[in-house]
Amino acid sequence: MSDWRLLSDAKAAAAEGLATDEVLAERAGTGDSPPTLRLYSYASHCVLVGRFQEVAREVDLARAQALGIAVNRRPTGGGTILMGEDQLGVALCVSGRGVGGRPRQLMDRFADGVRSGLGALGVDARFRGKNDLEVGGRKIAGLGVCRTSTGGLLFHASVLLDLDVGLMAEVLRSPFVARKPDELEAVRRRTVTLRQLAGSSVTQPALRAALEQGFGSSLEAVLVPGSLDTAERQAIAARVAQRYATEAWLAASGGVDPRQHTASLRTPAGSLQVRATLVGGSFQAVDIRGDFFADSAAIADLEARLRWSLAAPDRIDATVAAWAQRWPEVDFSAKDVSAALTRAAQGAPYGCFVTPRSSSATHA
C-alpha cells in the first residue's frame, strides 16, 4: 500500500479551484508534488465550460453576471457544468509516466473510486460512453482526464449530490430547447442526483467519507490528510493570474463553429426526428424526438452516448448497437436510429471558421 495525500476543501472560487487541480497534476508529473486525491466543492455557484467550448454559446453570460455566477474554462474536455456546494469535485493528480492504456481504460480505472464510493451509499453506477457515470440511463457524475505538458495526469469528476435544475436551465444555453419548461424537462430526464437515489438526508460529509473509502480501495493506497505547501500555493496563485483570471483563457475555445442539422425518418414504429449539433466532425449535442414509444431514460442514454463522439457512420453504428443491446425493449430498430443519425451528421457541413492566431506561422 502506498501513501497518497488527501486534500479536502470547500467553497473554492472557480479560478482557484481549477488552478489547484492543474498545478497539482503538473507537479505530480515532475515529481514535485505527491500523488494527491482532492475532494472539494465550489462556492455556489459557478459555470465551467469544457476545454474546447465556446463560452457565449454555452452560457447566458448576462444572466450569470446578474446572478453573481462565475464563468470559467476547465482544462479537461466535455460539456458545460454548473458547480456549487451540492456538487462534489474529485481531482486525482498523479504522474502519467508509466500509466499507459487508452483513455477509456484510464478513465475506467480512476472511475472505480467514484463507483465504489457511490456503491457504499447504495447506488449502483456504471460507466457510460466517454465521460459519464450513469444510473438507469441518467447521469450522476461527469468525468474527464487531462494529460499535462509535464506528463502529469489529472482525473476529474463532478458528482451530483443534488442539482438546482431551475438555475441550470436559467444560466446554461441549450442548442435545441427554446422554452424553459422543455429545458427543465430535458435536464431532469438526463440527470439524477445522489439524494434522489439514496434519500434527501445524504450529506456532503457522508459522500466525502464514502469516496475516501472507495478511492482507498481502488487505488490500494493509504490516504493521508494533508495540505498545500508553500511552493504549491505560490504556483496556484501564479496560475490564477496567468490563466484562469484572464479573458484570453475564457476565449480559448476550439475556434470551430458548430453546425446544426435536423433529419427525419419514417419508420414502422413511428417517426424519428434527430437534431444534431456538430463541431469538427463530432457530435456536440443530439436531441431525439418522435411519436414512438420508448423509455425517456433510453433516449437520454443514447443522446449522452453520442456526445463528443465522431459522427462517422461506422462510429454511429457501433454506438447505436451498444445502446440497443442495453435497451432491447425500445420499439424501433437500431438500423433506423443509425440511419437518422447518419443523415443528420452528413447534412451538417463542416464549413468551419478557424480563429486566426497571433503567431507568425501560416495556417495551411
Next chain:
Amino acid sequence: MIHEGARDLPADLLHHPEQRLWVRMDPDSGRARIGLDAVGLAALGDVVFVALDPSETELRPGSPFGTLEAAKMTSTLLAPIGGRVVACNDAVVADPSLLGNAPYTDGWLLELEPATWAQDSSALLGGSDAEAWARAEWARLDEEETG
C-alpha cells in the same frame, strides 16, 4: 479510425517514442512536418478537437504547440524537435477525423524549420529501431485492450 495496414510505419518517417509523434524531414525545403502516429492514435482513441497554438514562433524540443481532446482525454502536444514554426494545419483543426483517416498525409499537424536538426533527430527512432518500438507498443496496447 485507422485504416487497415496503418500499423505499418512509412519508411521515410522518424518517430518520437514518448510523444508518439512522427517527423518527416524534407531535405529539399529544409522543413520538417510533424503528425500523430498510429500508435498515438490507437492509445488516444478518436480525436474530436484539435487546437494548434504554438506558444512561441521558435519552439524547443518539448515546447507545447497545441492541445487535443480525444475520447474525453485532453492532452498537450509537445514539439518532438526544435525549430521555427512555419505552418499549422487548419484542415485538421476543422476536421480532426483527418488524424485517423490520413495520419501521415493530410492529417499532419505542424511544419517547422528545424534549428538543431542533427541534435534533435538523435532522439527520434527510424528504420528497425522504430519498427521494434512500434511492435512493443502495439503488443502493450493489444494486451490492455483484451484485459
